[in-house]
Amino acid sequence: MMKSLEQKETNNVEISILDIALAINIYRNFFISFSLLGFILGWLALNFVTPLYTSDIVVISNSNEESSNELNALGGLASYAGIQLPSYERGSASALEILRSRTFKKSFIEKFNIKPILFPQEWKSENNSWNGKEPSDLGSVSMLDEIMIIKKAESGLITIFVTTPSAENSQNIANNIINYINQFMRERKIKESEESIVFLKQELSKSSVSGIRDSIFNLIEKNLSEKTFANVNEDFAFQIIDKAEFSNSPSYPNKLQFQIIGLVLGAIFSFFVIIYLSFIREKK
8 A cells, every 4th residue: 555655656756847957958969959950940931931022101191171171161151141162071081081991992903903913813914814703892902901001100100011922012002002192182172172163153153242252252262272282282192201112121921030930849849759758758
């Protein structure tokens, strides 16, 4: 009975850190070899991973709030006088909100024909055709959302990151989307101003009250000013601080990170093998 208890206690002896250190020292060549093997495998794995390149463009919003507030005030005066101006929801949708909208992204994808870039595996470049059905507009917008990240800092700076397997495509998409939103917002503002001016001139011909006519003249003048500003200002919605540049090195994968992960995994594997050989197998 006592012999049985002694044997049981022997089997339940705890393994100390010193025991583990001694075991690793005994199998140190094995431990080092497998750790280095993991490092090498991590390096080799890089050849099977598609590199991704990131380009970023930094912009700041060209705020026209003061101008919009003046127009809203004049528009309120005109409404009080019985003139209902065309509604364009001034100030309700900022350029950044439009940039993030599905409608704008769909228009951008069509304008620059980037579906083949978004779906490279489904596009046959040799004959410029799709492998099967062309991806939907909604699917294309979702894919654009995956490769493009928009971040706004507290300072007001907006950074757009674009990541694709091609450094050239990442650079072009980042620069083109800002150029296009500026063009998009300029054209929209010019159209709104022109339609407002036409409408206001019609109202002007109907009214003989001096106060109302003065309000209409002020509105026409303000719309002409906004139209002129939109015509001459290429950076209408966003002023470019730093253009997107061509990236010479991939943002993913991180070579050192892959190698360190391989080294750590190799060390962990060899550690458990040593524990098995030194303690578990010996008890069996």
